[in-house]
Amino acid sequence: MCRAGQEPGPHDADHDKNDKTPHAAFAALLEDSVEELYENAPCGYLSTLMDGTIAKINTTLLDWLGLEGEAVVGRMRFADLLTVGGKLYHETHFAPLLRMQGEISGVALEIKEVDGGRIPVLVSSVVKHGSSGEPQLIRTTVFDARERRAYEQELLRARKAAEQARKEAEADRTRLQDALAVLQQSLLPSVLAPVPGMEAAAHYRTASPDRLGGDFYDLFPINADRFAFFLGDVCGKGPQAAAVTSLTRYTLRAAAVHDPDPVSALTTLNQVLHERYTGDDPRYCTTIFGTLDPDPTTGQVTVRLASGGHPPALVLRGNGKAEFLPTPGGLLVGVLPAAAFSATTTVLDPGDTLVLYTDGLTEARTSGDRTALYGEEALLEFAAGHAGRPARHVIQAFTGLLDGFGDGLDDDTALLALGVPARTPRTEAPA
Template identity: 70%
Template sequence: MCRTAQNPERPDSEEEATDAVFSTLLEDTVEELYESAPCGYLSTLMDGTIAKVNETLLGWLGLTRGEVVGRKRFTDLLTVGGKLYHETHFAPLLRMQGEVGEIALELRTSDGRRLPVLVSSRVKTSGDGEPMLIRTTVFDARQRRAYENELLRERKAAEETQRQAEADRERLREALSVLQQSLLPATLPAVPGMEVASHYHTASVDRLGGDFYDLFPLDDRRWAFFLGDVCGKGPQAAAVTSLARYTLRAAALHDPDPVAALTTLNTVLHERFTGEDPRYCTAIFGVLEPDAASGATTVRIASGGHPPALVLRAEGRAEYLHTPGGLLVGILPDPQFISAGTALRPGDTLLLYTDGLTEARIGARRELYGEEALRTFAAGHAQGGPHGLVTALRKLLAGFGDGLDDDTALLALGVTHPVSVQESTI
């Protein structure tokens, strides 16, 4: 009645089954629990001689109790490496601290296999504090070792993948560098009476830029030059760059007038890249005509949406040669390009550049570098000639760091000072 009153909905058969389970558990003695525990137990004397060991550990080792108790020390169960680690680390810690928790060791089974385990030991003392024996618990670490090995394999595989990716990236960089160089003249020709210098600064080794320049003879007295910047990056921009460069060279040989050359390039780009993927560029095209009698060189340029050329005078002045109103090349079918001209005298330099230079971000406020800053900087290097100017600009570009996010092309053309008879003999 008492049971029914406490739980009237619980059938007597269920209670009886539960009682049977508890009865079975009570039948397990402490010794049986010790012998069949899921981990290994052993007790050793202070010299390491095994005094007691459970069936679980014996089963792992493939040994009998008679082969172990009183006949072996704990270190006899270890591999050579495990024994060395026990003697140099585990045992000293145990003597100093009285206990050591979960140290990784390796046991040696009867058939010579290695058994990875985690070992915890504690020194049992008598009532007066004297050490009596060492009780050790051994946990099977095979699954843990397998997991660690799997992690190690995955880590090595990830590292190999990363190394392969870096190698692929380096090969891509080399290919991009070779392709980029193929879009530029290998060397600039020597122009009588003039000094020329150029530089191409790559903002990112992983991106193919679209800046280009060239210098070449038209006949025995005139030279053509151009510098431009294709919209966009990558292979598509490279294709436009190659087309623009060879179109301008061909156009100049047909009609060297700067406006005519840009008009021809515009026609080619507009007809080739119409539709949903228009391609265009900015460009300056010019013609040099040295005058041996005066020592000056006449320059005639036309611009299509490009930053203005900068003229540096020998005495240190710097002024822009503006061509206002010049439209981007390739946008409209019939654009209007504006030309301008000047004379370069001995010591003067003409600088062409792409907007990666003037649009660099500087300072804490990430402000544009700008044309005025460039004019001031270039004026301070006007007397260095084209090579001195380009060298200074290279250092300037390198100093922009991550503020420079676009490629920059530089082309400087200067008239040299005539060499006197006395100077030529020195």
């Protein structure tokens, strides 16, 4: 470190013969001076009056501008050196801030070269105050920011490209979701066929809009007096599951026309699925298929149904009780070449409602732990609370139950309610 010669010592005394301090010696060696440094510093220097009139400007800055000192000093203001955007920014931001704070630093502006070129610069200014504190002049340094600007523009380009890519990805995603929604709709009936003397209602909830669900249901006439319904759940999700769902739906409808016996319909479906998907990529589903035979004279409806591995149907009786309709031993549909399906029969009296559901409902998580599931017991109790109400009301109540699970719903859920309206219409209490 150079000691700058403030304390002449014996060592320095030797140099006094040459009439030079070490400081001066270095200065001479570098042929530098304060004046030289000001004029040719690697940045622009500028001093202005408080109104911006240029009082002093260094050679570096004049060279950048391509101007002579006489044309600038006393004739131009700092803002005159700037592009229009810079002028505007100077007037509305730079000058007011400088006035209030007494300094401002690192502001990105552009200066105009005399031949029309533009140089991006970073500008810092301080206000010099007189002895009594009044502002006297503004000192400004101007740094060449061409490299930096090029880098910023690179960043900007990258940012714009990223924004564009994000927009396109979002548009693609929307398109895909729209397509998925259309496909999903095609797996469900647009309307439930009206059944004389009955009321039907359904609800379908996908756990995720991105993934095609595997639940399905339908209600359709077989002939003038008989109707068929089914509801089920294909294993897995996504396009492969949707393909199985589609095959399942149309197979069941065709099978029902051929032979409406529930066990026979499920057996046909089992053969079709097993033949189509086997070995290392088994595809199967759980299904309840049934027929409805309304008796116009009694108002009763005879239900015959069979289940293949599906959770038992619920019957909500008009007397306020609810029960499961057990179908034990019915095997998953499509797993084995010859499968057993169990059938059962019940009669719906006026006021009774049959409810089919998929296991999204019974397997809903009731706590953060996935071992605590809603379960059949709780479902039966809930159902009893709505026994005797019309099908539409029951579906509303079950929909509300699903809402209450929130994030606990991991799977799609389908609901189908088939009710025989009570003979003496009850007055529904307002919801």
